[in-house]
Amino acid sequence: MNVKIDTEGAFGSALVTLEAGEKFVSEAGAMYRASPNMEISVESRKKKNEGMWGALKSGIKAMFAGESFFLSTYTPNDSQAGEVGLAPTHQGEVRSVKVGPEVWICSGGSYLGSSGSVGLDTQYQGLSKGMFSKEGLVFVQASGEGDLLVNGFGRISSVDVSGDITIDNGHLIAFTEGLEYTISKAGGGWISSMMSGEGLVMKFSGNGKVLVQSHDPSRLGGVLGALLPPRED
Amino acid sequence: MRFDIKGNPSYGEVDVDLGPNETILIEPGAMSRMSSNLDSSFQRQGGFFSAIFRKMFGGENFFLGKYEHPDGGKLTFAPSIPGHVEHRQLTNNSLNIMAGGFLACTPGVNIKAKFGGLKALFSGEGAFLLEASGSGDLFFNSFGGVVEKQINGEFIVDTGHVVAFDPSLDYKITGMGSFKSTMLSGEGMVMRFSGNGKLYLQTRNVSSIASWLTPRLG
Amino acid sequence: MKYDIVCAPSYSLIEMNLSEGESVIVEPGSMAWMDTTIKPKTEMKGGVFAGIKRKFGGESFFLNTYTAEGGSGTIGIAPGYSGDIVVRELNDETLYMERGAYLCHVGNIETSATWEGFSGTFAEGMFGLRVSGTGLLFFGSYGDIQEVEVNGSYTVDNGYAVAWEQNLDYSIGRSGRSIRSFLFSDQLICHFHGNGKLWVQTRSPRNLAAWVHPFRRVKSKND
Numbered sequence: 001m002n003v004k005i006d007t008e009g010a011f012g013s014a015l016v017t018l019e020a021g022e023k024f025v026s027e028a029g030a031m032y033r034a035s036p037n038m039e040i041s042v043e044s045r046k047k048k049n050e051g052m053w054g055a056l057k058s059g060i061k062a063m064f065a066g067e068s069f070f071l072s073t074y075t076p077n078d079s080q081a082g083e084v085g086l087a088p089t090h091q092g093e094v095r096s097v098k099v100g101p102e103v104w105i106c107s108g109g110s111y112l113g114s115s116g117s118v119g120l121d122t123q124y125q126g127l128s129k130g131m132f133s134k135e136g137l138v139f140v141q142a143s144g145e146g147d148l149l150v151n152g153f154g155r156i157s158s159v160d161v162s163g164d165i166t167i168d169n170g171h172l173i174a175f176t177e178g179l180e181y182t183i184s185k186a187g188g189g190w191i192s193s194m195m196s197g198e199g200l201v202m203k204f205s206g207n208g209k210v211l212v213q214s215h216d217p218s219r220l221g222g223v224l225g226a227l228l229p230p231r232e233d
Numbered sequence: 234m235r236f237d238i239k240g241n242p243s244y245g246e247v248d249v250d251l252g253p254n255e256t257i258l259i260e261p262g263a264m265s266r267m268s269s270n271l272d273s274s275f276q277r278q279g280g281f282f283s284a285i286f287r288k289m290f291g292g293e294n295f296f297l298g299k300y301e302h303p304d305g306g307k308l309t310f311a312p313s314i315p316g317h318v319e320h321r322q323l324t325n326n327s328l329n330i331m332a333g334g335f336l337a338c339t340p341g342v343n344i345k346a347k348f349g350g351l352k353a354l355f356s357g358e359g360a361f362l363l364e365a366s367g368s369g370d371l372f373f374n375s376f377g378g379v380v381e382k383q384i385n386g387e388f389i390v391d392t393g394h395v396v397a398f399d400p401s402l403d404y405k406i407t408g409m410g411s412f413k414s415t416m417l418s419g420e421g422m423v424m425r426f427s428g429n430g431k432l433y434l435q436t437r438n439v440s441s442i443a444s445w446l447t448p449r450l451g
Numbered sequence: 452m453k454y455d456i457v458c459a460p461s462y463s464l465i466e467m468n469l470s471e472g473e474s475v476i477v478e479p480g481s482m483a484w485m486d487t488t489i490k491p492k493t494e495m496k497g498g499v500f501a502g503i504k505r506k507f508g509g510e511s512f513f514l515n516t517y518t519a520e521g522g523s524g525t526i527g528i529a530p531g532y533s534g535d536i537v538v539r540e541l542n543d544e545t546l547y548m549e550r551g552a553y554l555c556h557v558g559n560i561e562t563s564a565t566w567e568g569f570s571g572t573f574a575e576g577m578f579g580l581r582v583s584g585t586g587l588l589f590f591g592s593y594g595d596i597q598e599v600e601v602n603g604s605y606t607v608d609n610g611y612a613v614a615w616e617q618n619l620d621y622s623i624g625r626s627g628r629s630i631r632s633f634l635f636s637d638q639l640i641c642h643f644h645g646n647g648k649l650w651v652q653t654r655s656p657r658n659l660a661a662w663v664h665p666f667r668r669v670k671s672k673n674d
Contacts, residue, residue, distance in 0.1 A: 006653070010243035010315070010461035011534065011594035013653040029658065032611040033597075033651050036604045036642065085651075087611075089658040091315065091461070091533060091594065092244070154244040154315050164269040171265040203269055212266060214239075214246040218666075219262055219313035223333075225666025227443035228450065232670055243461050316462070377533060378458025390484040394527075425487075434484060434527075436457070436464040441531030444480065445551070446663070449656045 001115060003147060005094050012094030013087040014112065014149055020079045023116030026086050026149075028070035030112055033085040039077035040084075042070050071122070086113050088151035090217055095156045097174070097211070100145035106174040107139055109217070115146035141177070150174055152213030153220070159210045169200040170216030179208035234339065234370065238318050242378050245318030246311035247337070253305045258297040259337040263310040271306040274299050312336050312374035314439060319373055319397075327366035330397045333439075334363075334373045341369030364400070373397055375435035382432045392422045393438035399430030452557055452587075456536055460595055463536040464529040465555070469519035477515045477528055477555040485517065486524035492516045528555050530591040537590050537614070537650060545583035548590055548614035551656075558586015590614055594654030601649050609639040610655035616647035 001024070002017040013032070016024050028042050076082035088094065089109070097104060099118050114120060121141040142148045150156070152173050159165060161179060169183070181204045204210060234257065235250040246265065249257055258276060267273075276299040300308055312318065314333070321328055323342055335344065347362040365371050375396045382388065384402060392406065405425045426432060452475070454467040464483060467475055471488075479493070493515050517526055530536075530551075539546065541560060553562060562582050582588060592613050599605055601619060609623070621643045643649055 006595060008460060009535070009595055011653050013595065032608045032653060032655070033599070034606045036606055038606070085597075085653075087594070087653045087655075089654070089662050091654065154246070154311065155240045159266070165266060166269045166271075167266045168264055214244045214265065214311050215315050216262070216265070216311075216313070217662075220315075221663055221666035223313055223439055224443060224446075224663055225668070227440055228663065228667045229447060230668040230670040231450075231664060242458065377462030378464070380457060380464070380527075387487045388484065389487060389489075391482060394483045436462045436483065436527075436529050437531075437533055441480065442533075445531035446656060446660055450660045450664075450667075 003096055003149070005096060005149075007093070010091050011087075012092060012151065013085060014094050014096075015083055015085045016074070016113070017081055017083045018074065018076055019081050020076050023073055023075045024084065024113060025071055025073050025116060025118075025120065026084075026113030027111055028072040030086040030088065031072060031074070031084055032087045033083075034074070035076075035082040035084075037076050037078045037080055038082040038084050039075050041073050043073065071120070073116070075116075086149065088112055090151070090153045092151055092153045092213065092215075093156045094149060094151050095211070097148050097150065098146075099142045099148050102209075103141065103143045103177040104148055104174050105139055105141055105177055106148065106150055107172055110150045110152065110173040110211075110213075111140045111142075112149040112151045114142055114148045117144055118142050118146040118148060119144040148174075150211060152211070153217040154214030157212050157214070159212055161204050161206065161208050161210055164203060164205050165210070166201050166203045167210060167212060168216065169202055170218050171212045171214070172202060173211040173213050175204065175210040176208040178206065179204050179210070180206045236320070236370070238320060240318075242317045244311075244315050245374060246309055247318060247320075247372060249308045249310070251301065251305045251308065253303055254301060255305060256299060256301040256340050257308065257337060258299055258340065259310050260312065260335060261296060261298055263312060263336065264298060264300070265309050265311050267300065267308040268306040270304060271300050271302045271308060310337060314374065314376045316374055316376045316435065316437075317379040319375070319379065319433065321365075321371045321373070323365065323368055323371050325368050327364055327400050328371065328373075328397055329400055330363045330365055330373050331392075331395050332363065334375065334396050335365070336372040336374045338365065338371045339369035341367050342371050343367045373433075375433065376439060377435055377437035380434045380436065382434060383430075384426055384432050385429050387425065387427045388432065390424050390426065390432070390434060392424050393440055394434050394436070395424055396433040396435050398426065398432045401430035402426050402428045402432065454538075456538070460535045462529075462533055463591070464527055465536060465589060466525055466527055468523060468525050469517070470523045471519050471521070473557075474516050474518040475526065475528070475555055475557050476560075477517060478530075478553055479515050481528050481530060481554060482515070482517070483527040483529050485526040488519050488522040488524035489517050489526050490520045492518070528589070530554055532591070532593045532656070534592045534594045534652065534654070535596045537592065537596055539588045539590070541583070541585055541588050543583075543585050545581060545617040546588070546614055547617065548580045548582060549612060550580055552590045552592070552613050553580055553582065554589045554591050556582075556586055556588045558584065560584035560586045560588060592650065592652035593656055594652045597651045597653065599649045599651055600647075601643050602646055604642055604644045605649060607641045607643065607649070607651055608655070609641055610657045611651050611653070612641055612643075613650040613652045615643065615649045619643050619645040619647040619649060 004015045006013045074084045237248045275296045345364045
């Protein structure tokens, strides 16, 4: 298996080459090109140990919550090697991080794909305060061993935490499990935050790594959404 | 205050190292990460009426996020639209910046709205200018790539592609010829510059993205 | 005529210098800046029927012609979406492209609509564009552009195919054989067959449109 990441310019993408028998998983809808022998199967997201029916139910709930909950699995359907290209929705970098021994908690829109050997819990509830997250309800826990592909809006920076750092929630991509964090409003109070335009922030402490993105897609959404015609629902 | 602009030309963001009691004022929502000790609050710019005027016409919120601490601290901020971030050191002079381009400044820089005229209202960009004047650090941004041109004479720019320009340049906002040909040509309003000075242009703008996306919406 | 592509590959813009009397034909809305010696003219190229054919191709009813008069001049041309620009010299050839990809051309090139003959949720391209003739053609991509030399067949997700040479055919299908793919109704796949060049972009406007949906204002009774 080989993952080639296109780093030239502002629009990152990944081209994954698989030998017969190898598997790769991605957010369904991330695939943009593939060799004709690539078998693509679309599955619902599952909690660990959840059966098919439970997965379908929680998936449908997630769909009504506005989240895309499908994952696609790719593998060559003949004895030849094959390739599949994965691209995120937004402009920005794509990066590969190693899973194992570190466990990564990756935010909703930042998960792009992972090798078949990585265990995914797509309804990770460890982030119980996640309901306040601007990223939405979805966090993915990636464990086991293999490669995790993340995408960021803008450029991706890796921050080594040893002490305290405050990160605006819209800029969070992923962090290593084991870091302690609290979620609060920036500016110390609701009014102050509203005026200064800052939303939720996460204060990390302890030791670990955080991946951040330079830009916050919800700010682009606000500017762009205001210029678009109104919607029906 | 020390600063470092990273990520140009596609994803400019600014790392700032604030000394004790040094203050920076940034566009609302622009803070991405900071050392946890920094105090963040908000500051209204200018007097009441100028603030309302700026909010209605300037495109910039009339509150700015204010960051400082007696011990100093680190802060990283980025614009809402990805692109190139530019720094100008103002030394008792000024720069005109289009609405949406202002990112941050130190307290010695004064931000004021300039009314672009009635035609500017129809431009879709707001086409209103901010004038940044005084002394201090000024940060502004473009959407996408920035092209600098030294103007000697006349030049025409679609209003959505103007980022900033020296106050020595005069400008007029017009359509493309007659009103009918403006509507048919698909071009928006243009700014006709004349004089001598520096002009910062951007190769993309958000309203063009909106026009392109509109027929493709669900 | 001289040209330079600046701010490539992500925010590409053409800076084209025209000598006196030279013209460039441009998709409306794509002029970013120009010298005062560049004069615009809006017209229907090729008469009423060509205009209508172009309209259904997703390109505007009109094309703009910019001509340098009273001296040479520079014009800056860029699409509304971010990404790269491809330059292609056409020698009495035909190229097919996604509507919206066409940017500008110099020379004797005709654009017309093609009916893809596919009904359904093919949001991007019930209509494609057929571009043929001799001259220099410029088209844009949303995101990066990648060239694929197809030898046999190749698969591209709907919305990512930008342009392809005339000796390629394609058929539309659905991804995967999973029963649940019916819920994923918008993942239509294009299978290209033949031998020829295919241009693929790395972002899709449909994904952006879906993502921006909750940021749009909800229609009120007064709208």
